[in-house]
Amino acid sequence: MTAPLALARRLGTVDAVSIGLGSMIGAGVFAAFAPASAAAGAGLLVGLLIAGIVAFCNASSSAQLAAEYPTSGGTYIYGRERLGAWPGFLAGWSFVVGKTASCAAMALTFAAYASPPGWEKPVAVFAVLALASVNLFGVTRTAALTRVIVAFVLLVLAVVVISAATGGGLAVPDARPDLLEHGWYGILQSGGLLFFAFAGYARIATMGEEVKDPARTIPRAILIALAATFVVYGVLAVTVLTVLGPERLAASTAPLTDVVVAGGWSWAAPLVRVGAAAAALGALLALIAGIGRTSLAMARQGDLPGWLAAVHPRRQVPQHAEIALAVVVCVLVVSVDLRAAIGFSSFGVLLYYVVANAAAFTQEPAHRRYPRALHVLGVLGCLALVATLPLPAVFVGAGVLVVGIGYRVVRLRLRVPRSPRTR
Template sequence: MVGKTASCAAMALTFASYAVPDPWWARRAVAVGAVLGLAALNYRGVTKTVMLTRVLVATSLTALAVVVAGIALGGDAGTSRLGGWTALGTGGGYGILQSAGLLFFAFAGYARIATMGEEVRDPRRTIPRAIPIALLITVVIYLTVGFSALLAAGPDLLAGATAPLTTAVDAAGADALTPVVRVGAALASLGALLALIAGIGRTSLAMARHGDLPGWLAAVHPRHRVPHHAEIALAVVVSALAATTDLRGVIGFSSFGVLVYYAIANAAAFTQPAADRRWPRGLNLLGVAGCLVLVATLPWQSLLAGPLMFACGLVGRWAILRRRPDR
């Protein structure tokens, strides 16, 4: 919940960075407006959420294709901007691991398919097939777009960019495509935000049903069949984050939460009986170790805020459990 809520704020701020370059207060207002608008749509039911998601995904893929094509045809991109093989070691092993930890939040969405289990036909068959396919598609797209952007702008210019895709297209000499790329990147961020909101609402519902969150969040709308109380609470929290936090800060905070719960997921999978197991136990151990290593390399602000938030969550859960009659 902590990691994905921060991811929502990151996606809302990313959308605003592409939609409204300046001034800063307008970006904040647009980010909050995006959160409230998508939460209102999701409130109307999962069918409407899926319909809009299809449109946003198609638009996003088109925009990314335009980015790659523009860089390839712009004429100014080249391997010289990568800095040669020696540049791979820039920042050392710690820097590489920290970048992997920060990037992890952008890969974590593939498992969100599992949170929609109640609303999927034949989930036992569909979900285990959909997750690896979604991850593979994501990796291929990220590699293609990321490598193209580096060829166009180089790592230093991209590192300081608030809208890196438009920066890459401009640097490649295809600045005529900048408006198209800006709109496509903004819509891609909206698509990610919509999927996050839908997934977190269902996770909150499941946790509330099991008594790990207040029971008020377990309410399901009688007509739209969505966890409407959870959706409202999420919209309020994410709007507050989008209005007050920094994009890089929420990405680090999100990565902390996501890596911790992926470590827990690997540890939980280790206990599965043989009949339910799909992967060898050694892979679970590798997953736990990898997650913990990446957590340790995150920026110090995330390492400070993350445990503090988890401590508050554990204290709150302890208080809830003490009030339960079956404790």
Template sequence: MTQELRRSLGVFDAVVIGLGSMVGAGVFVALAPAAAAAGSGRLLLLGLGLAAVVAYGNAMASARLAARYPASGGTYVYGRERLGPFWGYLAGWAFVVGKTASCAAMALTVGAYVWPEQAHAVAVAAVVALTAVNYGGVQKSAWLTRAIVAVVLAVLTAVVVSSLTSASADLGRLGSDGSGGGAGGVLQAAGLLFFAFAGYARIATLGEEVRDPARTIPRAIPMALGITLVVYVCVALAVLSLLGVAELGRATAPLADAARAAGAEWLVPVVRVGAAVAALGSLLALILGVSRTTLAMARDGHLPRTLAAVHPRFQVPHHAELAVGLVVAVVAATVDVRGAIGFSSFGVLVYYAIANASAWTLSSRWRAPAACGLAGCLVLAFALPLSSVLAGAAVLAVGAAAYAVRAGLRERGGRQGHD
């Protein structure tokens, strides 16, 4: 008999887990490459707004589906139930590979801020440590994420206040001073920034561990998304007012550079610590979400059945968590941070395209917003840098081919069984 996970998370904890995923990823990682793509502060903010609109549509689709299907796995479960086994599998595959890249990016961000010369080694150590935390139970993870979010928001508040009150701040720097721009730049910036908003998926993938999911999930997702958008807008305005879009696009540590430009040298080491803590928060919640989707796929036989095991004491999918931690540690030892962002965004946008297609089947009144969400996901996915699109499409094709091979073997085995 399949073991179920313990329902221990309320609205507040679910919102905090979503914030832990989104705040660190967006502010400290995706803002710089998005600025380089936009080429103008105003276009960067427009891209941020567009990413938020697409994310909100996806959030509503996810909330409706999660309330209907409150089980671990997120869109893997929704696609399977609403569209058929292949689409559920493809969503799960896109999520696992895309979010594995996200985990690696977050781990490397920790390394870059804590010990730049040994970034890969620190990244692997962070993955091992947080896998151990998740192994101890989701409630422990929620408490640690709560502390991380509090620290990060305090650091970001200090950056925003010191930047906007600095004599060097000039909102006139929102104008064009970069090399990108235009509609293509806005779409590419939005696609990269969507990486930052994808944390609300953690709430949906924890559907089996949330109390009263039909009420909790639809409330927690838009709350987490709204808070994150306000934070992003404030930070983007503060950093742009000091650095301008061209310097922001080149920066490897934009918030630290903004603090320095504001004359707040005391804040620079604080920002470094805050960035590392934020990335740890994202990594913690990301590993949590990937392991739950892995659990759901293993239950259905798309991954080894042993990954569906639930620990009898901690009530967590411990085999899945150990496997995910191992894979992320290997990837974090070998990849580049910025390259991982585009690849992750492509996979996650495909994942949400399937979520919107699933929501379209619920009832006629959901079809218009679901169609808009589906179109938005596909447009942003294919507006990403060409290398990200090609790599993402190739990995999805490999997953689809593996599914076809397994399906063929099952069908052949079924025919032989009847002979």
């Protein structure tokens, strides 16, 4: 039997960091601040800090595991190797389902900013098909395009901050807001929503087969991307709260546009809208590639249909997995309102990192880069944030997990297992 084709190692540290930034900044800056303010008011600053701490715990676990297992699949592979087939499957299933919902949400976000009224769904479908095609033509093109998008979005965000710092007419309702006005439950809920914005560093860990010197590059790229994103989020959170105040921020559908208008830079509002569309596009681009690689790894292990494991012989990309993903996302885009999918995606991603932290906890001293207490904190932090998510997201997420478990149980009963680890 011919061995499965491996993916080409083409990406360096700059490429990996760019892809991680492209996954994180799009969701966080343009989607998470308003609902986080609705949950916690000015306490979203504390929520951001909590989300950053949990994200650092998760990033340290992912980096430590990626150094020992430099292959595609991320925590799906780590969970299988360290904890067994079932935890690995739950991690992989949570990632694929949650991030598929995120793909649809990002496509609709892009269309909301980039299309005329009434054309949102056709434009969103076009965006999915176009970016899936980019991935199919090779990951180096994905990395190059993501670098361009990240650079443009950072330029737009700089305009937002400068307009707030230099403009007039800023509305500051309360110079010393009460951070605990909505209580710790609200703060934790805002942390769960803002954590969704940090989750893009998982995209780097899924690219173990495509990164040069993965044992060094992946840990470095994850921590660099996370640190840079936290700084950007911190500056922007302070900016939007100072300019708009918690109540106006919570009610805003386009808070960064409102900031430049309040600062007297109305001419920059179209630029911010273009930046929002580009950020959503960058997140969608990275998500499609990451889900394709995890689906490839799961198909190789028999947890998804085997035809998804096909790698293009010349371009060396998981073609069937990415084509199937594009079809599913297009169906979701045209048939479902996915604004609530942010909570559903957060549910899946947080469970994914529960498995990552637990797997890192079991690593031998020779592979340990961080203290075990950090992994324990990561597990507890993820579970605490899951507990504060809206109940509909928790119920839907739990239901989808049950469906995945049922599928695997049936599959195991219908075939002879390949090895003892399959069970």
